[in-house]
Amino acid sequence: MGKKIYYQDAYINSFTAQVVDQGKDRDGNYYIVLDQTAFYPTGGGQPHDIGTIENIKVLNVEETAGEVRHYLESEVHAESSPVYGVIDWERRFDHMQQHAGQHILSAAFEQIYGYKTIGFHLGNETLTIDLETVNLLESEALKVEELANQIILENRPIETKWVTEDELGNYNLRKETKVKEDIRLVIIPNFDYNGCGGTHPKTTGEVQTIKIINWERQKKKVRVQFVCGNRILKQFHKKNKVLMELTKLLNAPENDMQEVVTRLLENSKAMEKELEQSVETLLHYEAKSLLEKGKSENRIVSGVFQNRTIQELQKIARIIIAEDEETFVLFVSQNEDKLQLVCARGPAENVSMKKVIGNALSIINGKGGGSDAFAQGGGEALISGEQMLQHLLELVQ
Template identity: 30%
Template sequence: MPSWIQPPFQRKVDPAPGAADGIMVKGSRRHEMTLRLYRDDPLLLEFDARVEAVEGKGPHWRVILDRTAFYPEGGGQPADHGSLDAIPVIDVQEEGDRVLHFTTAPLTKGRTVRGQVNATRRRDFMQQHTGQHIISASFWKESSLVTQSVHMGENETTIDLGASEIAENLLERVTRRVDAVIAADMPMSAVEAAPEELPRFTLRKPPPVASVVRLVRIGDFDCVGCCGLHLSSTGPVRLALCTGWERIRGQVRTHWQIGDRAVAYLEERLRILGDLRKHLATRDKELAESVRRLQEGNTDLRGRVGLLERRLAEFLFRDMLAATETVAETKMVTRILDNEPLNVEKSLVKALLAADNCAFALVNHLPDRLSWTLGVPPGISMNFQEMKALHLDPLGIRGGGRPPLWQGSAPASIEAECLQKTLSNILKVTLK
């Protein structure tokens, strides 16, 4: 039993002999085919139920029970996962007055089954949902910002606000208020209210329905209509961290790590800081300055490397031109490069293309492959596809392009000299 669930919350429930009593769905009470046990006991993880119907033919079946502790996706909260008699439940959806349990194998109608809700997933999304209420209420209290939409993902929770900008230090103020509410371990409660009863509640956001609604309260801090699942108090939320914000379609989207996720997020950052301290041989307070100095040094080194690469390309270019052969009055340059940097290779190709009446064939011997380049001067026509089919394809050499330049790669298993000879022959055939 998870440590966050204590008796009597983990209870076994016997199957009902008949139809379920009417309970509230999405804010209203009505007679339902499936009794939703999670509404009265959101910490219930294990239950017994009767299979009322099985639909579908696989690979996923839709199982309808007379009662369920599985929460169906809704209100921004993802569906529970778990099992029915050890058969995985991979999704739960609401369809009218029924709750559909999507399983990976069929069950028998009329059979009593044991349901088991995945405790880790249930706790995670209860933390997300409870934390989201606290955060949304804090934005409202700090700056009258209304939450427009919420997405509880597998890795983070995002909250979209009805604003195009965030005031300076607002996130800091909101985070402090959220921390205080969590630390106060305020009680969470739910109450049903008819429309005529709503004026006696201090609602952050009026519910958009005209029937009986379910209101979720956080002590005297917040009250809002909601049909989701929440923790019994704010303390088990543990922590909420805003990891950033962005503008999306004219609104502000804030990104949050909540609950156990936030603790894991901090633990991972502490591990990263520890590694940085070790590699930079510095203290926490000096990390930012150490990184700044590294960045400045890298910028200087990149500039020096760029200069050296340009000088190397100029030297290689002059050396190549000094060793050309002439084929049909056209200078032909061939060379095998020994793992030259990409920038050097690009500079060479650019210079050779600009050279007067010059064709060239380059092979760069890289650690994991050979790269090759063919170039011809203006006015020279090459049927590259024909040449490729005759000379390159049989060797497994890939490439393509259009006049006056063709490039590609070859497996490292091919000898560079063999590829260079093949490319040179293609040029000679083309130039003659």
């Protein structure tokens, strides 16, 4: 592990190293391998470091077959050896805070309620752990959060130790280690003992604080979302900015905001209902007007519409055939490069609307369905709406 500087000291953020190998991978991405590195590769739920090598951006770091590859924005000049690497310290320390915070929170859940952590993800803005339980109460989350922050406040040391498989029996591990050699333990004395290959601060105090944001049930587990350290300030700043904007928009103080929003939502629902009723009334008027016109045209109500929804045309057609049992309804709607059709008949007629619309849809590569009394469908606008309506009239007549 001597080649991995991040295991010697996670606080080292710059270093020099000899170039061992460099080239391109199968996808054409430049990479370089060094005889030692402070760049942490993706692993154990923790994302990789970024930074620069010889002022060239390091975009990704991966370990394969014991070799740490640094993927670069461009190639390092062959004569550049030794090379100088610099870690993006803000990102590294953020990962150290979050990863240590995860250890503390997971240990707190297990210590108080016996909820084991069976999954962990460190994202760009928040973290999640998956708990081996089907339910989590708010009172439980608050109690665990309180213990986790007490451990942080006590500023306990966070120690790392390399042990053999035989030595594992000396420690009360929170979970079984996945590796059988080169085993690295991360220890918070008298609180948490866990096998881990990530980077961590030297004390729990550097985590600063932990805040559980939310949780949700997923099949037979509960996923808990939380943040630690500097991320809490960023989250607070973001949420506070939104809150300030809302207080201006709603013209209400923060404490009254819930009541104001509830009232707005209730008013919005009432207005939506009124609007639906108004639309329904207008559709009835439109249907009666079309029916009066259709009575003088062989009892066929027909029309070509622009950008009307098929749902509206279906409603109008149903109103018409309910009013007059001897009426046919043939509607075509042109919607950009689509044609939509509605064909209906009253119960006194016996022409199959399903067959009529099937014939019409075949010439516009369309799909649809329905019954002998009422059918609908749509397809490509290979002919005009007027041409399609004329074709439907011929089929019915």
